[in-house]
Amino acid sequence: MMILIVRIVFLGLMMLSCYHIVGQLSFFVGNAKEVTGLSVGLVLGLLLLYSERKLRQVRLERLIWSLIGMLAGFFMARLLVITLALFPDVNPIISPVRLILSLVFGYTGLMIGYIHFHSLSIQAVVSSLRGAPKEHNNKILDTSVIIDGRIADICETGFLEGSLIIPQFILKELQHIADSSDMLKRNRGRRGLDILQKIQKLADVNVEIIEKDFPKVREVDAKLVELGKAIGGKILTNDFNLNKIAELQGIPVLNVNELANALKPVVLPGEVMNVHVLKEGKETGQGVAYLDDGTMVVVDNAIEAIGHDVEVSVTSVLQTTAGRMIFSRLKEILPGR
Numbered sequence: 183m184m185i186l187i188v189r190i191v192f193l194g195l196m197m198l199s200c201y202h203i204v205g206q207l208s209f210f211v212g213n214a215k216e217v218t219g220l221s222v223g224l225v226l227g228l229l230l231l232y233s234e235r236k237l238r239q240v241r242l243e244r245l246i247w248s249l250i251g252m253l254a255g256f257f258m259a260r261l262l263v264i265t266l267a268l269f270p271d272v273n274p275i276i277s278p279v280r281l282i283l284s285l286v287f288g289y290t291g292l293m294i295g296y297i298h299f300h301s302l303s304i305q306a307v308v309s310s311l312r313g314a315p316k317e318h319n320n321k322i323l324d325t326s327v328i329i330d331g332r333i334a335d336i337c338e339t340g341f342l343e344g345s346l347i348i349p350q351f352i353l354k355e356l357q358h359i360a361d362s363s364d365m366l367k368r369n370r371g372r373r374g375l376d377i378l379q380k381i382q383k384l385a386d387v388n389v390e391i392i393e394k395d396f397p398k399v400r401e402v403d404a405k406l407v408e409l410g411k412a413i414g415g416k417i418l419t420n421d422f423n424l425n426k427i428a429e430l431q432g433i434p435v436l437n438v439n440e441l442a443n444a445l446k447p448v449v450l451p452g453e454v455m456n457v458h459v460l461k462e463g464k465e466t467g468q469g470v471a472y473l474d475d476g477t478m479v480v481v482d483n484a485i486e487a488i489g490h491d492v493e494v495s496v497t498s499v500l501q502t503t504a505g506r507m508i509f510s511r512l513k514e515i516l517p518g519r
Contacts (some may be wrong), residue, residue: 197223199258251295311510317422319344327419329374337387345388453496459487
């Protein structure tokens, strides 16, 4: 109620102020002064109230950097005006030039602060002034890597540097999945939201949610690529197709699946390991086992060893896009064979 009263008072004062200003102008006569003054005040007041409602949706950091950018623009315009005033030929038009430069530089600074606030910081500004190269350590998370969940474990280890960037359109997609009527999709969406909350609670991880969107781009993967271009970040994913699309357009990609494969223990031909044969393989007589990290182990002539722990000797290792496969044979022939 108090906010409503303040808005009404503000609107009334705005109308009275404009009424008084227009009344001082000589090119309005009669009742036109009163009508014009009150109308202008009403329109300006309503525009400001509308802007105030829109500003509620803008993050405080964006507002601060927009203001800083605008003030910096005004300062640059002022310096140029002072410089131009040294030339006598420019003095007759210095007033309109001052106005134009203030508008141009003020608007430019405002938009730079508004659009690029997420990549601005005091340290970045100081580094730029010193001429130090800016490092892009932003990691843009896609939906698949969030739902996957392993990113939270990676963050806990401290191997990831820089900020984790989560666009609003990714949050909307997660929310849409979490609200799905399909139970599996709903559980995946909720898992993704839980993973994000877990990452945000980590003290050593900087998570930034940005509002930058690309309305003309419909596909989420394409939006991620455009965002990577806009902020100079790397896309963190486990989506094979997104990986290829981003690489074709020159956007660096960090693939969690490739990281997982790289961290799997190296196995050389001739090494001996103990495995539990779970099922029959595709070829006649083959058995299939799995290591703790999910690596498939194909064992020749192990059909009778299904359900048993056996020692096998590695014969070869095959690296595929789906992961690593180990081929082996029984180290000792089972009794009765």
